[in-house]
Amino acid sequence: MNTNAIKDLLFKMADDALVIGHRNSEWTGIGPMLEEDLAFSSMAQDKIGHAQALYTILHEVLGERDRDTLAFKRQEGEFKCCQFVEQPIGEYDFSIMRQFLFDNAELLRYDMLTRSSFQQLAQLAKKVRGEIKYHVMHGDAFVRQLGNGTDESHARMQSALNVCWPLALGIFEKSELEGDLIKEGIFAGEDELKKQWLQKVSKVLTEAKLKVPAIDESKIVYGGRKGFHSEFLKPMLDEMCEVVRTDIDAEW
């Protein structure tokens, strides 16, 4: 079993979950309606829970540092999240489109992982799959609703999709260690995931009367999986870690 390859997979999943969780929590108190305030807040809590569970596996099974250290005491360059999740929440159209595109990829990824030969990961995937299923239900419902809503809601969703698309494709940035994961039945790989994702999101986007933008391969935003981030991650981490950094050795 290639431990480094598994660690690489778990870090990118955990960091995605932690960062999108923090971003979605930024809607708490300012959601466009009370129910959406609740929805984004509770989905944010779910995501942070997933990150916590993944960091726990990294620590207890794979010998990494403890989960609080992994979450709060790493440098920007050590984070393996894709650049999509670190973007500011922007307007609600951007946030809901990101939630839809990202969570559809999450559900398919966790679905695949329920069959992983890495037992701890398979167990976790089975446990949290239901939560992510609801996140997808939420995203699908809103995209369909707003895509078919008024001229304004349709136009906003289309432009949000245009902004999100090159970033969303960056979710599937491949690692050079991935071959081992596929060979050992741990994870079926980013290409397979992307194929299933394209099929699923295209279906909902068509129902929402939205057009998938045709973009050049070179426009896809890669880098996050290798520790290269946009200008938005560092300020977010600074804020997220502010309390911890006031007394780095404090016991919580």
Next chain:
Amino acid sequence: MNSLDPRVTRLDLKKVAEGDVHTNSHLITWEVFHQEKRGKQVVHAGIVHASTPEMALVVAKEVFGRRGKTSNLWVAKTSDVYTFPAEDEDIFETTPEKTFREPGSYKVRDRIEKFQQQHKTEA
């Protein structure tokens, strides 16, 4: 000066006070029913605002399925619920007095116990 709190600024209170309430900004209501366990009765939980059944379910999950155990939620348009007119409430007025309809009113307990006692001693 306008409030910096987005929760305040997003509702134009001045216009609302003047009676300028856009009808399209008000979604219809749905009655939400909550089921704790599969097979158990489905109990009315409250209402949500939404435009479609799909959206009503998503919102209901957030509001009524977030805490505690939930097996399923039902939603139905409030306009699809039929009720007695409120002024006919008097048709139920004397119901609490009809205690003879409750099983507790049957004075058979003593006889059952007596029979059981007898049966026991005989056996």
